[in-house]
Amino acid sequence: MSEQHRPVGLAMAHLWVAFLTFLLAAVLGLYQVAVRAGVVPQWDEGYYISVSAHGNIMGFVLTTFFIVGFGYYTANTSLKRKVWAPGLAWTGWLMMMAGVLLVVFALITRQATVLYTFYPPLTAHWTYYVGAALLVVGSFLWCVIMIVMFGQWKKDNPGKPVPLAMYGTTANAILWLWTATGVALEVVFQLIPLAFGWVDTIDVGLARTLFSWTLHPIVYFWLIPAYIAMYVFVPQAAGGRLFSDEMGRVAFIMLLVFGLPIGFHHLYVDPFQSDGYKLFHAAGTFMVAVPTLFTGFTVMAGLEIAGRLHGGKGLFGWIKALPWEKPMVLAGGLALLMLTAGGFGGVVNASYAMNTMVHNTMWVPAHFHLIFGGTVVIMYFAISYYLWPKMTGRALFSAGMARKQLWLWTIGMLIVTIPWHWLGLLGVPRRTAWVPYDHPLVEQWTSSQYIMVFGAILLVLSALLFIINLLMTHMNSAREDNREVEYAEPIHPVLNISKSLNGFAIWNWILLVYMVAAFAYPILQFWMLSGQDVMAWGW
Amino acid sequence: MHIDVLEKRWMWLVGLMVVIMLGTIFYTALANAVHPPSNVETIDSTRLHLSEEFAEDKLGVETMADGSVRVTMVAARYGIFPQHIEVPLKTPVTFRIATPDVLHGLHIPFSNMDTMVIPGFVSEVTTQFQFEGEQPMFCNEYCGLGHHYMWSRVKVVAK
Numbered sequence: 001m002s003e004q005h006r007p008v009g010l011a012m013a014h015l016w017v018a019f020l021t022f023l024l025a026a027v028l029g030l031y032q033v034a035v036r037a038g039v040v041p042q043w044d045e046g047y048y049i050s051v052s053a054h055g056n057i058m059g060f061v062l063t064t065f066f067i068v069g070f071g072y073y074t075a076n077t078s079l080k081r082k083v084w085a086p087g088l089a090w091t092g093w094l095m096m097m098a099g100v101l102l103v104v105f106a107l108i109t110r111q112a113t114v115l116y117t118f119y120p121p122l123t124a125h126w127t128y129y130v131g132a133a134l135l136v137v138g139s140f141l142w143c144v145i146m147i148v149m150f151g152q153w154k155k156d157n158p159g160k161p162v163p164l165a166m167y168g169t170t171a172n173a174i175l176w177l178w179t180a181t182g183v184a185l186e187v188v189f190q191l192i193p194l195a196f197g198w199v200d201t202i203d204v205g206l207a208r209t210l211f212s213w214t215l216h217p218i219v220y221f222w223l224i225p226a227y228i229a230m231y232v233f234v235p236q237a238a239g240g241r242l243f244s245d246e247m248g249r250v251a252f253i254m255l256l257v258f259g260l261p262i263g264f265h266h267l268y269v270d271p272f273q274s275d276g277y278k279l280f281h282a283a284g285t286f287m288v289a290v291p292t293l294f295t296g297f298t299v300m301a302g303l304e305i306a307g308r309l310h311g312g313k314g315l316f317g318w319i320k321a322l323p324w325e326k327p328m329v330l331a332g333g334l335a336l337l338m339l340t341a342g343g344f345g346g347v348v349n350a351s352y353a354m355n356t357m358v359h360n361t362m363w364v365p366a367h368f369h370l371i372f373g374g375t376v377v378i379m380y381f382a383i384s385y386y387l388w389p390k391m392t393g394r395a396l397f398s399a400g401m402a403r404k405q406l407w408l409w410t411i412g413m414l415i416v417t418i419p420w421h422w423l424g425l426l427g428v429p430r431r432t433a434w435v436p437y438d439h440p441l442v443e444q445w446t447s448s449q450y451i452m453v454f455g456a457i458l459l460v461l462s463a464l465l466f467i468i469n470l471l472m473t474h475m476n477s478a479r480e481d482n483r484e485v486e487y488a489e490p491i492h493p494v495l496n497i498s499k500s501l502n503g504f505a506i507w508n509w510i511l512l513v514y515m516v517a518a519f520a521y522p523i524l525q526f527w528m529l530s531g532q533d534v535m536a537w538g539w
Numbered sequence: 540m541h542i543d544v545l546e547k548r549w550m551w552l553v554g555l556m557v558v559i560m561l562g563t564i565f566y567t568a569l570a571n572a573v574h575p576p577s578n579v580e581t582i583d584s585t586r587l588h589l590s591e592e593f594a595e596d597k598l599g600v601e602t603m604a605d606g607s608v609r610v611t612m613v614a615a616r617y618g619i620f621p622q623h624i625e626v627p628l629k630t631p632v633t634f635r636i637a638t639p640d641v642l643h644g645l646h647i648p649f650s651n652m653d654t655m656v657i658p659g660f661v662s663e664v665t666t667q668f669q670f671e672g673e674q675p676m677f678c679n680e681y682c683g684l685g686h687h688y689m690w691s692r693v694k695v696v697a698k
């Protein structure tokens with residue numbers, strides 16, 4: 001397929017929104033640690049507005065815009081067909097942009113200092129909730145386009161396996177439709193009516209239950225593009241093969257089916273859900289570790305093949321033989337490193353009883369900055385370094401700078417998150433502007449508070465290097481000759497694919513049953529209880 | 540579907556890990572009754588001050604007939620009431636907490652006393668304190684611009 005049919009403008013429009021807002025949010029992150037450490041004036045409202053903006057940008061804007069933009073490009077290049085209904089795709093972009101602008105308006109006019117998790121009965125200005133809804137609905141248009149393109153390709157290529165990259169992308173589109181439904185119900189039926197004053201009260205237990213429906217699987221929405229790159233780009237860049245195409249499919253299916261009905265691990269210490277349902281969700285939470293462990297295995301096996309092809313010998317010699325100078329390979333290695341460290345913290349959080357020691361302490365941001373701010377984002381960087389030359393036709397400005405940037409990001413993240421884990425164990429509450437408690441325990445926290453400022457500076461520098469590299473690539477005079485996006489080939493070509501590994505129908509049915517089992521009663525119970533509705537509050 | 544021998548071994552190993560972790564969790568939960576606060580119990584949060592249990596003069600520490608201890612508390616922006624409590628070491632202590640306003644979370648570091656406090660609901664946690672001395676109890680859930688000023692003191696004393 002010729003280059004004219006590539007959705008470059010569409011992808012760029014999404015990716016640049018993602019990365020420019022990301023840079024802003026990184027600076028806000030630095031501001032936050034500086035406030036916590038007391039090296040800038042301790043302004044409480046400033047801190048909480050900043051955390052609300054930082055969480056919204058990193059969690060909703062960077063991710064959604066990146067995933068959508070990357071999704072269009074993946075669909076186009078892996079299926080080798082034009083993006084279906086580009087007008088609809090641009091409509092989605094416009095809706096998402098309108099949503100972002102409304103949220104920004106609410107935040108900077110100081111009318112939405114309620115964090116990115118909404119937290120009723122705190123009630124923000126309606127623009128905040130309508131903005132969030134527009135962002136979600138806009139991204140749903142992308143889901144529809146991905147599913148249609150997936151179906152069209154299958155119709156034109158009966159019996160053939162859908163390319164793994166597109167299989168994963170479609171899994172993510174379906175996952176996102178399921179995932180966002182929880183928060184959409186909360187926003188449409190509870191928060192918007194409350195913000196407009198159409199109703200006077202809200203059931204906070206119900207709101208939190210609906211939010212928890214979204215809060216876990218949303219992390220897989222963020223993570224799946226990173227996994228896709230690990231399956232199809234990392235082994236290719238390393239000069240090896242994909243160890244197993246089918247195992248990749250199994251992993252995406254498991255993320256979809258097990259990732260959804262487990263949100264109650266965010267509600268372990270919430271009093272309005274019973275321990276039976278919490279245990280049920282805890283069990284599912286450990287099941288969803290399985291696809292991640294499979295992914296780690298497949299990616300490392302692919303890398304080992306590459307290392308041995310490069311002449312690496314012995315138990316570990318292949319690691320040294322890998323082409324670490326390639327940003328994609330380096331990012332893959334660093335991402336797996338942070339995934340392992342962050343995964344360890346996650347197992348602690350997921351543990352039904354142990355969680356009480358760390359719930360809502362700095363342990364929690366430490367965990368998700370490693371996986372989300374670490375593994376996920378570093379793969380977004382690597383994907384961009386790989387795709388920018390393909391999209392612009394210009395060579396990457398500097399691979400050396402890219403390598404430095406990736407190292408800086410990893411080191412910065414470790415410097416920030418290791419003290420946070422420690423602070424969490426020492427009881428420091430998360431989402432606090434600073435720690436004015438007059439208690440001897442506080443003295444044990446001080447040194448860690450300073451270390452994280454240093455880590456945050458490295459992170460902001462790294463974010464800057466990333467943006468500069470991409471910008472300079474647009475202006476690079478050196479041309480990129482190879483415009484093909486190359487996806488890794490599996491060692492064993494998939495000749496006969498079973499229907500269940502090439503589609504999603506059966507998995508959607510299984511998921512439906514599982515979701516009803518996990519959420520129907522816990523949601524309906526709020527209509528059987530009485531007297532719990534409360535009024536709206538400011539902050 | 541093609542599954543490599545190495546892959547098969549890895550699957551068994553992964554399965555074993557999951558079984559061990561879940562086994563531990565289910566064992567402690569079911570055999571030792573270790574559960575986070577999960578009493579599904581509603582309360583009219585606008586009328587806390589008039590309620591039997593959470594009226595101002597009812598708050599505080601009370602020793603029950605069986606020797607266990609009950610602590611009744613209210614978390615309200617931006618304080619945890621009563622501000623100072625004293626509880627015995629290595630004795631079952633049951634906290635019952637409610638709020639008249641927004642979300643809070645109460646945590647005593649180095650202990651299992653960690654619970655969300657949700658308007659409209661009562662939180663109940665039972666634990667035993669293992670260390671003597673004064674510990675802070677922090678609000679660990681964002682509740683407004685003064686959230687970081689919200690804390691109290693808990694003194695654990697030997698009997």
Ligand code: HEM
Binds near residue numbers: 051052116369
């Ligand atoms: C320059 C790098 C960064 C720094 C210095 C930083 C710092 C922080 C700080 C200090 C908080 C607030 C912690 C608290 O009060 O509980 C926070 C929260 C958060 N960060 Fe970051 N962060 C950075 C990058 C990232 C990245 C790359 C992501 C994800 C892609 C991310 C996602 C989040 C989220 C979702 C929250 C939660 C907000 C909330 O609790 O409401 N951060 N970050």
Ligand SMILES: [Cu+2]
Binds near residue numbers: 215263265
């Ligand atoms: Cu989760």
Ligand SMILES: [Cu+2]
Binds near residue numbers: 644680687
């Ligand atoms: Cu608070």
